[in-house]
Amino acid sequence: MAALQTEEVTPQSLESARSDDRLTRGALIRLRFMRNRLAVAGVVILAAMFLLAFVGPFVSKHGWNELDFLSLLQPPSREHWFGTSQIGGDVFALTIRGLQKSLIIGLLVAVFSTGLAAIAGGFAGYLGGRVDRGVMWLIDALLVLPSFLIIAVMSPLYRGRTWLVFVVLLAAFGWMVTARIVRSATMSLRERDFVRAAQYMGVPARKIVFRHLLPNVASILIIDATLNVGATILSETGLSYLGFGVQPPDVSLGSLIAEGTASALTYPWLFMFAGAALILTVLAVSFIGDGLRDAFDPGSSKSKKKSRRKGEIQ
Amino acid sequence: MVNYLVRRVVNFLFMVALASTLGYVLSSLAFDPSSNYQGANPPIPQSTIDAKLDNLGVNPERPLISRYVNWAGDVLSGDFGLTVGEQRVNEELSRRVWVSLRLLVLGSIIGSLAGVALGVVSAVRQYGVSDRAASVLSFSLLSTPVFLLAILLKFGAIDLNNRLGTTFFYTIGEYSADFSGNNWDLFVNRLQHLILPTLSIALGGIAFYSRYQRNAMLDVLGSDFLRTARAKGLSSRQSLFRHGLRVAILPMATFFAYSFGLLVTGAPFTETIFGWNGMGSWFISAVQSNDINSVSAVIVFSSVLVLLSGLLADVAVAILDPRVRLR
Numbered sequence: 217m218a219a220l221q222t223e224e225v226t227p228q229s230l231e232s233a234r235s236d237d238r239l240t241r242g243a244l245i246r247l248r249f250m251r252n253r254l255a256v257a258g259v260v261i262l263a264a265m266f267l268l269a270f271v272g273p274f275v276s277k278h279g280w281n282e283l284d285f286l287s288l289l290q291p292p293s294r295e296h297w298f299g300t301s302q303i304g305g306d307v308f309a310l311t312i313r314g315l316q317k318s319l320i321i322g323l324l325v326a327v328f329s330t331g332l333a334a335i336a337g338g339f340a341g342y343l344g345g346r347v348d349r350g351v352m353w354l355i356d357a358l359l360v361l362p363s364f365l366i367i368a369v370m371s372p373l374y375r376g377r378t379w380l381v382f383v384v385l386l387a388a389f390g391w392m393v394t395a396r397i398v399r400s401a402t403m404s405l406r407e408r409d410f411v412r413a414a415q416y417m418g419v420p421a422r423k424i425v426f427r428h429l430l431p432n433v434a435s436i437l438i439i440d441a442t443l444n445v446g447a448t449i450l451s452e453t454g455l456s457y458l459g460f461g462v463q464p465p466d467v468s469l470g471s472l473i474a475e476g477t478a479s480a481l482t483y484p485w486l487f488m489f490a491g492a493a494l495i496l497t498v499l500a501v502s503f504i505g506d507g508l509r510d511a512f513d514p515g516s517s518k519s520k521k522k523s524r525r526k527g528e529i530q
Numbered sequence: 531m532v533n534y535l536v537r538r539v540v541n542f543l544f545m546v547a548l549a550s551t552l553g554y555v556l557s558s559l560a561f562d563p564s565s566n567y568q569g570a571n572p573p574i575p576q577s578t579i580d581a582k583l584d585n586l587g588v589n590p591e592r593p594l595i596s597r598y599v600n601w602a603g604d605v606l607s608g609d610f611g612l613t614v615g616e617q618r619v620n621e622e623l624s625r626r627v628w629v630s631l632r633l634l635v636l637g638s639i640i641g642s643l644a645g646v647a648l649g650v651v652s653a654v655r656q657y658g659v660s661d662r663a664a665s666v667l668s669f670s671l672l673s674t675p676v677f678l679l680a681i682l683l684k685f686g687a688i689d690l691n692n693r694l695g696t697t698f699f700y701t702i703g704e705y706s707a708d709f710s711g712n713n714w715d716l717f718v719n720r721l722q723h724l725i726l727p728t729l730s731i732a733l734g735g736i737a738f739y740s741r742y743q744r745n746a747m748l749d750v751l752g753s754d755f756l757r758t759a760r761a762k763g764l765s766s767r768q769s770l771f772r773h774g775l776r777v778a779i780l781p782m783a784t785f786f787a788y789s790f791g792l793l794v795t796g797a798p799f800t801e802t803i804f805g806w807n808g809m810g811s812w813f814i815s816a817v818q819s820n821d822i823n824s825v826s827a828v829i830v831f832s833s834v835l836v837l838l839s840g841l842l843a844d845v846a847v848a849i850l851d852p853r854v855r856l857r
Contacts, residue, residue: 356545357545357548357549357552359791360545360546360548360549360833360836360837361549361552361553361829361832361833361836362791362792362794362795362832362836364795364798365553365794365795365813365828365829365832366552366556368813368814368817369553369556369557369560369817369825369829370556370560371560371817372560372561372562372817372820373559373560446673450675453675453677454675454676454677454795454799457675457677457799458798458799458802458814459818460817470675470677473677473678473681477681481685481688481689487681491678491681491682494675494678495670495673495674495678498673498674498675499669499670499673502669502672502673503669
């Protein structure tokens with residue numbers, strides 16, 4: 217990761233660079249990110265979702281496991297903001313509880329699986345040889361079967377246990393693609409002088425990977441961790457929709473949608489809010505991920521292609 | 531080329547064996563088939579349960595290795611064993627395989643062709659109205675899980691039917707059970723059932739391919755060889771299709787292999803929501819009923835499908851790209 221690729225710097229950032237002589241790399245990335253309107257919108261939406269999920273329970277008039285037997289299947293009202301379910305549950309409280317669970321699972325799994333991918337990909341790329349072949353073989357073997365099928369098959373193992381087992385499984389089968397990317401990035405870094413210097417000074421392999429190689433692929437890791445949050449939320453809600461994920465009485469956006477769709481034509485509020493929250497969250501995460509990619513590595517973004525195409529054949 | 535293909539096929543067979551082993555062992559460890567017979571009234575005697583489990587070949591009293599060897603031997607001779615309901619898995623398989631294949635093959639063909647076309651159009655008209663609309667649409671589609679998309683399609687269609695006063699889209703099953711009429715009417719009826727499930731599979735594919743095709747095409751559009759093609763007198767259309775698309779479509783072949791896994795994941799949702807009796811809905815009911823033999827059969831099927839699409843992608847790349855062919 218070269219620090220500053222001058223050819224990519226736009227007039228605006230040059231201007232701000234002149235006004236502030238000591239523009240750090242972090243500040244430059246923040247500047248590029250803030251210029252991306254979709255990415256900023258993603259941050260705003262995601263922040264709103266977090267606020268809803270974690271502050272919502274304090275303003276909600278009802279608990280998620282409270283039942284109001286006097287109002288069954290009522291449309292949204294002042295008392296029940298998102299209406300009530302078949303058994304009198306408050307849909308607003310249920311939705312924010314589900315959103316909370318889906319967000320926590322998404323974040324935890326993204327951190328774990330990206331960490332796993334960094335370690336596996338980093339060591340495979342740096343050590344090469346037998347370790348590399350072993351890791352690549354494992355990756356190929358795990359990629360043959362869609363992880364959805366594997367986790368669904370293993371779902372009886374965590375039925376009636378804590379949802380953290382589910383988190384571990386999601387992470388254990390979600391690191392492979394990122395690990396491949398990290399591996400190829402470390403392989404190209406391996407021959408660089410600073411790594412050689414560390415080797416000749418007798419720095420052990422473990423330390424080279426953690427101190428010298430992984431910090432240099434940090435941008436890849438940050439981008440992939442962000443995109444993995446979205447991917448995880450999609451697979452978690454899918455599994456929960458079929459009953460293979462978050463187990464009742466606890467709820468996730470997926471299980472809420474599954475319950476709500478049985479009678480959704482007549483009672484649309486049962487799944488409408490959970491569905492909208494799900495789509496908005498994943499959309500926001502992918503906007504942020506794309507914005508981060510453009511900010512870290514403008515060479516891969518549209519701005520370059522646009523300028524390159526100027527005056528080209530049409 | 532022949533050497534290359536032989537190596538790929540050997541690798542293919544090895545991977546299928548590995549995946550099916552993984553599927554059988556994992557489901558044997560996770561499932562408790564005896565729970566199907568417990569809690570019955572009057573209670574079933576233990577000896578009967580054991581006999582039933584032995585008949586299925588899933589009795590946990592027997593070591594896993596011997597159960598696996600037995601199962602693998604049967605599968606190699608073309609027999610997938612019995613379901614929990616003591617039906618032959620092979621029969622169920624032959625009935626359901628075509629249902630799913632019709633859905634997946636149609637969905638992936640429509641998804642990839644339409645996606646590539648949309649991506650090319652977006653790239654050529656970069657930042658135009660159609661490009662922006664396509665971007666927004668594909669971003670939203672990629673953020674919508676298959677089950678939600680299928681549900682929305684289904685309810686949208688029911689709403690449309692109510693408004694039109696006739697049933698244009700059917701939302702349950704592959705064809706109307708009480709249907710009578712000639713072959714053409716039956717074909718139309720099947721088509722009316724087919725549209726929505728196929729669309730729910732294809733839309734994700736369109737969004738996926740159009741994003742990548744757009745980027746690949748943009749890379750190619752700025753390249754020197756395309757300028758050369760224009761300079762030697764080809765029209766912009768000719769240079770785009772003969773020289774540009776041929777290069778820009780190469781990475782799509784690789785994505786095709788990856789995305790088939792996604793499609794296989796989408797099938798269970800689409801099939802349960804639209805009431806199709808395919809492999810996906812079978813997988814879900816098999817997991818719920820602790821049916822080791824059926825789950826393993828579905829896993830063999832999906833691993834064959836995923837690997838076959840990978841093999842197809844390799845062959846397509848070899849045909850399109852002379853550099854790979856010469857290697």
